[in-house]
Amino acid sequence: MAPRRRGLLKYIILIPIVWFLVVLTFSIRTESPISPHAHNDVHGHIVKRTATEESFIDRLGPARALVNRIRNALQFQLEQHADHDHPVEERLKAREQVDEMKAQVQVIAPEVNHDVKNPNKTGPGEMGSAVRIDKNALSEEDKEKFNIGWKNNAFNQYASDMISVRRSLADVRDAECKVVKFHPNLPDTSVIIIFHNEARSVLLRTIWSVLDRSPRHLLKEVIVVDDFSDKGDTYKTLEDDIKPMKIVRVLRTKKREGLIRARLVGAYDANGTVLVFLDSHCECAEGWLEPLLDPIARNPKVSTIPIIEIIDDSTFEFRSTAIRNIQVGGFDWNLIYNWHNTPEREMKRRRNRTDPIRSPTMAGGLFAINRAWFEELGMYDPGMDIWGGENLELSFKLWQCGGELVCAPCSHVGHVFRKRSPYSWPTTVNVIKKNTVRLAEVWLDDYKKYFYERINFDLGDYGDVSDRIKIRERLQCKPFKWFLDNIFPEQYIPGESLYYGEIRNQGKIKVCIDSQSSSDDAGKSIIGFPCHGQGGNQFFLLTKMFEIRKEDKCLDFGSGKLHQEGDIRSMGCHSMKGNQMWSYENKMLRHSSGNCIELSSTNDRDIYMAPCNASNTCQQWYWKKRELNSTST
Numbered sequence: 001m002a003p004r005r006r007g008l009l010k011y012i013i014l015i016p017i018v019w020f021l022v023v024l025t026f027s028i029r030t031e032s033p034i035s036p037h038a039h040n041d042v043h044g045h046i047v048k049r050t051a052t053e054e055s056f057i058d059r060l061g062p063a064r065a066l067v068n069r070i071r072n073a074l075q076f077q078l079e080q081h082a083d084h085d086h087p088v089e090e091r092l093k094a095r096e097q098v099d100e101m102k103a104q105v106q107v108i109a110p111e112v113n114h115d116v117k118n119p120n121k122t123g124p125g126e127m128g129s130a131v132r133i134d135k136n137a138l139s140e141e142d143k144e145k146f147n148i149g150w151k152n153n154a155f156n157q158y159a160s161d162m163i164s165v166r167r168s169l170a171d172v173r174d175a176e177c178k179v180v181k182f183h184p185n186l187p188d189t190s191v192i193i194i195f196h197n198e199a200r201s202v203l204l205r206t207i208w209s210v211l212d213r214s215p216r217h218l219l220k221e222v223i224v225v226d227d228f229s230d231k232g233d234t235y236k237t238l239e240d241d242i243k244p245m246k247i248v249r250v251l252r253t254k255k256r257e258g259l260i261r262a263r264l265v266g267a268y269d270a271n272g273t274v275l276v277f278l279d280s281h282c283e284c285a286e287g288w289l290e291p292l293l294d295p296i297a298r299n300p301k302v303s304t305i306p307i308i309e310i311i312d313d314s315t316f317e318f319r320s321t322a323i324r325n326i327q328v329g330g331f332d333w334n335l336i337y338n339w340h341n342t343p344e345r346e347m348k349r350r351r352n353r354t355d356p357i358r359s360p361t362m363a364g365g366l367f368a369i370n371r372a373w374f375e376e377l378g379m380y381d382p383g384m385d386i387w388g389g390e391n392l393e394l395s396f397k398l399w400q401c402g403g404e405l406v407c408a409p410c411s412h413v414g415h416v417f418r419k420r421s422p423y424s425w426p427t428t429v430n431v432i433k434k435n436t437v438r439l440a441e442v443w444l445d446d447y448k449k450y451f452y453e454r455i456n457f458d459l460g461d462y463g464d465v466s467d468r469i470k471i472r473e474r475l476q477c478k479p480f481k482w483f484l485d486n487i488f489p490e491q492y493i494p495g496e497s498l499y500y501g502e503i504r505n506q507g508k509i510k511v512c513i514d515s516q517s518s519s520d521d522a523g524k525s526i527i528g529f530p531c532h533g534q535g536g537n538q539f540f541l542l543t544k545m546f547e548i549r550k551e552d553k554c555l556d557f558g559s560g561k562l563h564q565e566g567d568i569r570s571m572g573c574h575s576m577k578g579n580q581m582w583s584y585e586n587k588m589l590r591h592s593s594g595n596c597i598e599l600s601s602t603n604d605r606d607i608y609m610a611p612c613n614a615s616n617t618c619q620q621w622y623w624k625k626r627e628l629n630s631t632s633t
């Protein structure tokens with residue numbers, strides 16, 4: 001995983017910039033409190049910003065000019081709001097896509113002729129190579145196009161437009177994949193692609209990659225569902241664009257339905273034995289389809305996912321993953337999807353490295369499933385809106401109701417990971433929370449409380465789930481405990497914790513410990529922040545191992561320096577006590593070094609270690625004890 005190490009170095013360099021980005025994010029939210037994205041912080045938590053926080057921003061007055069300069073300089077690198085049409089793992093991967101503009105820069109005029117398959121493999125982006133553009137060398141007119149492309153799509157449309165919609169890709173499969181003997185009777189397939197205001201070149205490249213790299217007898221049809229596009233010209237020219245494609249047809253929704261219901265529209269119209277769902281910004285690589293169909297041919301209750309490769313959002317370079325580095329899907333107790341390494345037990349269970357890998361959950365964008373089995377499972381929950389939670393709902397019910405979910409190590413599909421969502425979201429409901437509560441109500445049994453604790457038991461109006469519960473009864477699905485014990489035994493169970501929730505200072509009663517970050521960031525220090533009562537960054541557990549834990553991160557004090565703000569950090573939990581060992585007695589948070597966590601008496605932000613002093617109220621913290629009778633699980 002060398003790229004990650006390179007990435008780490010960049011993070012170290014970028015830490016001061018990251019801080020300004022955090023400030024900037026807050027300042028943008030403060031300025032536009034009605035933006036839908038402002039309500040949905042990372043991980044879908046609602047964080048209500050209050051007037052007291054504005055003063056926190058205002059104190060940074062002189063820094064604002066600098067912030068603005070950085071904002072201009074990094075116009076497209078900024079994460080101005082979370083990307084909610086895409087799961088958190090996309091944002092994680094997007095973060096890995098640090099601009100690699102060191103190679104030679106080429107400027108080529110956008111290609112106009114999209115319909116000819118490039119025969120000589122030398123055009124821009126051929127063989128999946130990167131298209132690097134020196135923006136400053138562009139004419140004013142092209143510069144404008146370049147900017148608008150980024151603005152509308154959150155990826156470099158200008159670069160995509162230069163690349164043939166039928167570009168070649170390198171064969172990225174492992175050598176062993178090319179000699180695998182597939183089931184002789186693979187089922188035929190309907191590929192379903194949903195789009196909403198997708199860039200034309202990106203959508204057409206997705207469709208052509210399916211047509212050009214799928215065996216004809218296995219591909220029954222491609223169904224493209226236009227989810228009420230209203231911008232650009234993709235949807236206007238699409239009928240003409242697909243004419244040479246024969247087995248492709250377009251369906252259109254009459255209003256914006258969102259990914260979940262638009263996929264249902266496609267599924268109801270499909271005729272293939274197997275459904276393959278793809279995002280509209282993908283590229284299927286050589287030999288992608290057969291490995292997805294093979295496990296389904298052997299057991300129709302298996303659903304399969306490909307290896308999802310990165311297509312760089314800036315250069316459209318197609319990157320590939322070595323077969324030994326495949327990660328599988330999990331989730332945290334915010335019910336957010338995350339990646340983790342394939343567990344040792346699963347590596348041992350498999351005979352060949354080309355064998356499918358069991359995955360507890362799926363990311364959701366790309367997968368294959370037998371159509372009849374999908375229908376039997378009640379497809380998607382039509383009560384869920386737009387996007388979010390549907391991937392975990394399907395994952396849990398697959399496993400609990402007698403199916404299986406596997407990653408096919410020989411199937412590679414590229415996907416453009418964006419850093420922000422280019423789409424508008426409804427402002428009236430918290431979509432992701434609603435969807436997630438629905439899935440918790442139906443599938444999680446008693447374990448749903450761990451999620452509810454994280455949203456302060458504020459479930460909101462999540463509608464009627466009785467139809468979904470009937471599906472579970474009809475299929476006699478197993479309890480969630482069975483899923484955790486057998487399919488995801490690595491999962492951390494919060495019920496074993498001693499204290500939980502916000503950690504509120506007693507000296508300054510409105511200030512809580514805040515991790516400043518989502519659970520996917522390591523190395524961020526804790527700060528004092530106005531208590532918002534919404535969980536998220538202010539939700540911690542004291543575990544039986546005496547860790548102060550937030551999902552898979554633990555508070556870590558390693559520098560040994562006292563009165564040094566920023567030295568208590570969220571790091572990956574190592575279960576070795578030491579720097580990550582804390583006790584909570586007499587309201588004091590005592591570290592294994594013998595010192596205590598203290599909030600600055602002069603400002604509400606700085607938190608540091610100090611010699612324990614029981615009479616200092618800035619060292620006293622309120623934290624909620626977990627009642628033993630509520631830890632039955």
Ligand SMILES: [Mn+2]
Pocket residue numbers: 086279280281365415416
């Ligand atoms: Mn996507």
